[in-house]
Amino acid sequence: MKATATAAGGAAASLASAARWKPWEWALLAALAASWFAVGNAHALIANEIAILALFALSLDLILGYAGIVSLGHAAFFGIGAYGAALFAKHVMPDPLAGMAVAIALAAVLGAASSVLVMRGSDLARLMITLGVAAILYELANKLEFTGGADGLQGVVIAPLLGRFAFDLYGRVAFAYSLVVLVVAILVARRIVASPFGWSLRAIRDNRLRAAAIGLNVDARLAVAYTIAAAMAGAAGALQAQTSSFASLDTLDFHRSADVMLVVVIGGAGWLWGGVVGAIAFKLLHSLLSAWTPQYWVFWLGLFLVVLTMVGRERLFRPWTWFRKGRRS
Amino acid sequence: MLTLLFDGVAYGMLLFILAVGLAVTLGLMNFINLAHGAFAMAGGYVTVLLMERAGIPFLATLPLAFLLPAILGAVAERLLYRPMYSRPHLEHEQFSIGLVFMAVAGVDYLVGSTQQIIKLPAYFQGRFEIGGVGIGKYRLFIVVVCLVLTGVLQWVLARTRFGSRLRAAVDDPRVAAGLGINVNTVFSLTFAVGSGLAGLGGALGAEVLGLDPNFPLKFMIYFLIVVSVGGTTTITGPLAAALLLGIADVFGKYYVPQLGAFVVYLLMVAILFWRPQGLFGRAAAR
Numbered sequence: 001m002k003a004t005a006t007a008a009g010g011a012a013a014s015l016a017s018a019a020r021w022k023p024w025e026w027a028l029l030a031a032l033a034a035s036w037f038a039v040g041n042a043h044a045l046i047a048n049e050i051a052i053l054a055l056f057a058l059s060l061d062l063i064l065g066y067a068g069i070v071s072l073g074h075a076a077f078f079g080i081g082a083y084g085a086a087l088f089a090k091h092v093m094p095d096p097l098a099g100m101a102v103a104i105a106l107a108a109v110l111g112a113a114s115s116v117l118v119m120r121g122s123d124l125a126r127l128m129i130t131l132g133v134a135a136i137l138y139e140l141a142n143k144l145e146f147t148g149g150a151d152g153l154q155g156v157v158i159a160p161l162l163g164r165f166a167f168d169l170y171g172r173v174a175f176a177y178s179l180v181v182l183v184v185a186i187l188v189a190r191r192i193v194a195s196p197f198g199w200s201l202r203a204i205r206d207n208r209l210r211a212a213a214i215g216l217n218v219d220a221r222l223a224v225a226y227t228i229a230a231a232m233a234g235a236a237g238a239l240q241a242q243t244s245s246f247a248s249l250d251t252l253d254f255h256r257s258a259d260v261m262l263v264v265v266i267g268g269a270g271w272l273w274g275g276v277v278g279a280i281a282f283k284l285l286h287s288l289l290s291a292w293t294p295q296y297w298v299f300w301l302g303l304f305l306v307v308l309t310m311v312g313r314e315r316l317f318r319p320w321t322w323f324r325k326g327r328r329s
Numbered sequence: 330m331l332t333l334l335f336d337g338v339a340y341g342m343l344l345f346i347l348a349v350g351l352a353v354t355l356g357l358m359n360f361i362n363l364a365h366g367a368f369a370m371a372g373g374y375v376t377v378l379l380m381e382r383a384g385i386p387f388l389a390t391l392p393l394a395f396l397l398p399a400i401l402g403a404v405a406e407r408l409l410y411r412p413m414y415s416r417p418h419l420e421h422e423q424f425s426i427g428l429v430f431m432a433v434a435g436v437d438y439l440v441g442s443t444q445q446i447i448k449l450p451a452y453f454q455g456r457f458e459i460g461g462v463g464i465g466k467y468r469l470f471i472v473v474v475c476l477v478l479t480g481v482l483q484w485v486l487a488r489t490r491f492g493s494r495l496r497a498a499v500d501d502p503r504v505a506a507g508l509g510i511n512v513n514t515v516f517s518l519t520f521a522v523g524s525g526l527a528g529l530g531g532a533l534g535a536e537v538l539g540l541d542p543n544f545p546l547k548f549m550i551y552f553l554i555v556v557s558v559g560g561t562t563t564i565t566g567p568l569a570a571a572l573l574l575g576i577a578d579v580f581g582k583y584y585v586p587q588l589g590a591f592v593v594y595l596l597m598v599a600i601l602f603w604r605p606q607g608l609f610g611r612a613a614a615r
Binding site: 070117122125129131132135136138261262265269297299301303304310 | 355361409412413418419420422423424426427428429430431432433434438442446490502516550553554556557590591595598599601602605606
């Protein structure tokens, strides 16, 4: 993106170089794979949570960072994935992969249906509509019979993965499962982002009017992006339900939408690995701060956010630029 | 029935006073200030603490509940908010939600996390019976105060020089600045008054809405509904939206409690889908 291409050939070359795998990306993938061996029995559960959060954040980043749709209700898709997977396992068939497919399909359908709602209006209207959709689902799950209401959906039994690996108490199998799904999602998202479709999303994000003027069907592209992101969030929800054998109202709650927004913000929007980095940072920050001041940790989280915004991410994470005068990022 | 309607109106009026500052700042600077509720909470705590610790009567604390948040708002606007205006919306949200978190934990630390109980003076307790309609004295007081405030606001906006400057700045800040209007000053003042009104609303509403450190988070969504449904270009828009929301909420809770907030959210999504600029808004000039 930094390269300023002067000719068409230069543009194609710069697009290709942006799509190429960098060495550090291989290193990150290897680190993800190695993390399964590193965590051992003791930390597999928290690592599993981080992997799920990272997948969820990745899905939000697709629409927030690339397509520029501000959403405060992304938990809607996480929740529908969780409830879909749990209900499927309880009533139809306990196989986790089939449940995952059903959850993804359900979330994609909801995403496609609600994408119509987010096409119109200003950022504020979009914010409120996404928030409203999630709140409606929350109230539904709270009141309906078959979702178990406020107690959550209990008694879900998940069959062993691939018929061989039963989910164990330490969460090692669960973490491996989440990790594989996360890596697959990263690969898919990377492919999408590097494709002409992905570039068109960025064009729409930067200037909707101009994007439409060069012949992009803005609404259709945003709808597709929203549906893909919804499907990924559904996968994250399914992971959550399957690895904990439980689906609760918490999966649809407002704070989940807000948290995942923070994760994307901390990791950096419009950067695929931002979800992973943000999820790790957020969980670590959370556990460190809440161990230090259990009651007041949100104060420090708030301070961190304020400082992050005021100083700017570029400067905050490059301490050597702090005392340099002049151009601000 | 009519009693419920009256309660709904009182609730809606409160929401309007709480949210009107947000509507103006949003319309003026296109800044989504999620921290607006924090100023309302500040007003509520000013009243509660003055009554409890200093023994000042309820009515006498109300001006302070307006003044202190207004000063706080002016200072915060100058120091914190102003550099943010040119940033994208996402950064507005992350910044102001950070402020909310700090306010929530700060109040928790300073005052404690328990629900504050406000002791209304004796002359506000009880209710009238007019033609079989029970009207709570305090609710009536709220409605009267809010009506007066609305009238004053409308007068300021429509009749005074400052009001016309403000309306010009909302319509198009650049042209307004070009005509010699100091948009920054106008905005500082508006922000301060908006924060003050929120504080007053928080003080008045402490008895009705409840007051604890989570206040800004709990009511943030309601403020945003009022502003987004009502639109930001008029003052009557948010008023109508607040009344609608207040009445719908009170009636919904009374007649169909099993549905909870479902009706409110469904209504909001439907309205915003139908009119993304809000019920009474018109398309933004920018």
